[in-house]
Amino acid sequence: MERLTTIGIRAAYLLFIIVFSFTATDCSDKCEETNYFVYYEPVYATSAEIKAAVKLEAPKQMSQLGRIYYKDGYLFINEAGEGIHIIDNRNPASPIQKSFLNIPGNFDLAIRGNTLYADSYVDLVAFDITDINAVKEVNRIERLFNNYTALGLMVSSDKGILTEWKKVESVHVQTTECNTIYQTWGGIFYQSGIAMSSDRAAFLSTKAAIAPGGSQTGIGGSMARFTINGNYLYGLDGGNLDIVEVTEQTSPIARNEIPLMWDVETLFPYRDKLFVGSRTGMWILDLQAPAQPVVLSQYSHLRSCDPVVVEDNYAYVTLRSGTECEGFTNQLEVIDITDLKNPNLLKVYPMTNPHGLGIDQGTLFICDGEDGLKAYDAKDVMKISDNLLAHYKNIKAIDVIPYQQVAMVIAENGIYQYDYSDIKNIKLLSQMPIVNH
């Protein structure tokens, strides 16, 4: 009897502990999720604040150069997003920085007569440069570039003008259901900003982020997004072409806006035609009716960045690869445009990583990235590679404007000017340093 009691007590004890174990045991998982990211919030300014900042200032250090324009002995060089350096270049061997025209949100420019046209975020601003020492704003077309986006957000909105991205670092910790997957991809959050990893954020240039599409260093030549032909200014606005009449120089009038292609990048006028470089090809527009351009043809190529210049019956297009350009092609293409409605690829020359290019009376300059600046005699378009005139390997050339025997070159570390009056003896005239941040 005693033994049975002992067994009963043990069995009850065991049963109790088993039941307790089942009920007390938490057999579901717990998860704590930690996300690391940097959040960029858009900062908006009013139009009045932006206008108030436009003024002529003392010369300042050049650092992140954009477009370059040459007019009557003066160089006008864009400081990306900030304004324009004005340089007295009447003696190319000894250029002198005269002043800095502060224009918030400026990335491009063009000049007709004594009027300089520049973008300021979404506005087109006209400046009177008759007196180079007293440049002043004379007119403005507000919100002309209404397709302008930055990191996916419209620059112009009800909130004002998007001028800056404010960095907010964040680590987010939360307890989650273990089967819930939160994806911290740094996609675009259109209403509130953009999230990205801390690593990525370290390399984000908020200045570049606010630049309009296709913005790299350019010239009033092969990589420009503004250009003037006759009495009309043509500007790329997203995938559209804005057409502004500048017959009355100080009173620009927006005349038309026509859709082209989302990936258009550069404009190059030649005679009464406009050559538009896009990542997938080259468009040729007829400007006989300047406010109503007509697409004559489109020449397609591999996906790549492709500035274009034209001389006589040939268009010269450089294709380059790279993060932004996506493609894998680095070459110079010569296209026969004798029949503008049927452009025909004539010859392809391999290059290293060609950026901007320029041509003047058969002398072709190519900025070949890490491989420097190359000058060719291109009179025989079928033998360009056989006629290398000069090769400057020590500069990372980005764009060039050859004009009146002087080639003005923007490179990563400065502005170089070369005298090519004797094409067999091209000489360096001067160098202006750039402070790279």
Add this chain to the structure above:
Amino acid sequence: MLVWSGDLLAQSPVNESLRAKKVEYFFQIQSGALVGCNSCGDGKQVSFTSSFSNGVKIGRKLRVGAGFGFDSYFNWNLLPVFGMASWDLIGKKNVLFVDLSFGNAIAGWRPEAIDEYGYTDSRYGNMYGYSIGYRIKYEQMRIAIGVGQKTQFVTSYYEYPTYYWRNNNYVMGEPGRKEIKNEINRLAVWLSIGWK
């Protein structure tokens, strides 16, 4: 003083306190099921657990030892090493006992079928468990059944592509990062067989 076998003591005129300090080697092989849920809305999951442990029996009630095992948690298969201790509660021949274990997963892998977006790596952490069991003695052999709790920590790392908008295109940046610390709790039901 360590005495390898109880036979020597059995032939000696020892008192009860000396018998209590007798130390004997033991080992056991354990196998069972882990019951719990990662996604509890989908119901309980049952996975496999096994281990081999060995150590010493100190006196009549205490066992301490160390071992290694294999635990499956569906998303991870782990190889823990651990130390353990058990204490006999009731009984002399057949006993009711509790045991504790604490260790660390020294290696692990994910089943190939698990293809989770962004997953890059896992770091396998500590484990601990406690259970209650009933051990039956048959000469030198011991057979036991038990039930308890096992907790394992695993941290998983994820990377997701980051894009930013530039020049009318999404450009890929450095990936965003995420880590999830998993505390995996399971009810463990097991059967063991061993020596001593």
